[in-house]
Amino acid sequence: MAMNLHFLLLEDALKFQKFIDVLPLAVFIKDAESKILAMNKACELQWGLCFEDLYGTDARQYFPADQMKIFLAKDREVFANGSQIDFEETVWNTSLKENRIVHTFKKPFCDGSGKPLYLVGMSIDITERKKAEQRIIEIATHDLLTGLPNRILLNDRIELALEHARRNQHKAAVLFIDLDNFKVINDSMGHNVGDLLLQKVAERFEAAVRSEDTVARHGGDEFIVLLSSLSCAQDAQKVAQKIRDALLLPFYINGLKLRLSCSIGISLFPDDGEEVLGLLKNSDAAMYCAKSRGGNNWQFFKSHMNKPTN
């Protein structure tokens, strides 16, 4: 029997157990020392343990120390405040041997004077929902082909980098990269080869920068690299050089040897703009300048680059 409710008669206890076993949510009852007095079938499944495993033994052998700490702290909160709490937590499932994310409610069961005697817990497994939410966020913020951050996430990262740079009086740089003559590869080798090449290009760019920097796909054959913390403009130049050189090594796709180059425009924070849009626009203008000089080079933004040409 998954309970030790000494305050109930045996017959009542059996009935009570049957009632709570019908519930699809995990239900458990604890005393003021956080000892489990009862749990239902759904709770046994959620924790991968049966009542006999827990009754009279030390629960610390089943749950990781950091989880136990939270379980006990939340129990104490309920007994101290006498009110219901609800929160998300991670619970180790002993039989699945994996962590599950659950939404737990803990409520005191009080005597006539309002003194908490027991704790009634109810918990719903939200692991799959969390994974689905995570997947939706992933899809909404990343480019499907390369797995790189997309424009939405990039804008967020630039905002954060600018905030950080303002606070710490650092520079930051936006590098606008456009592949040279990529259309020729698509047209001559086919879109599939073009797709594979874009994936490999993304890997090369990522390998060329530090982990705290961001490489994003802006769309088509355009990429943005955000250098979030620079001490001087020369550092941006060094990275641009590295990125350019990284592309010059040949790519091998389906037995084909392909060569590629890119044009890079660099805008600096705060020199060339203090906001996301301005920095992107100015790095784009600098990239066009690099392209107009034959590609395979990089240019820093200069104010005349934004002036219309006749």
Ligand SMILES: Nc1nc2c(ncn2[C@@H]2O[C@H](COP(=O)(O)OP(=O)(O)OP(=O)(O)O)[C@@H](O)[C@H]2O)c(=O)[nH]1
């Ligand atoms: N394979 C593939 N091609 C893409 C994708 N997105 C955009 N493109 C192609 O990328 C090419 C970009 O061409 P353009 O912007 O004209 O530039 P370009 O040929 O690189 O020429 P320049 O920029 O002037 O050097 C076009 O052929 C697009 O169809 C994609 O997801 N996969």
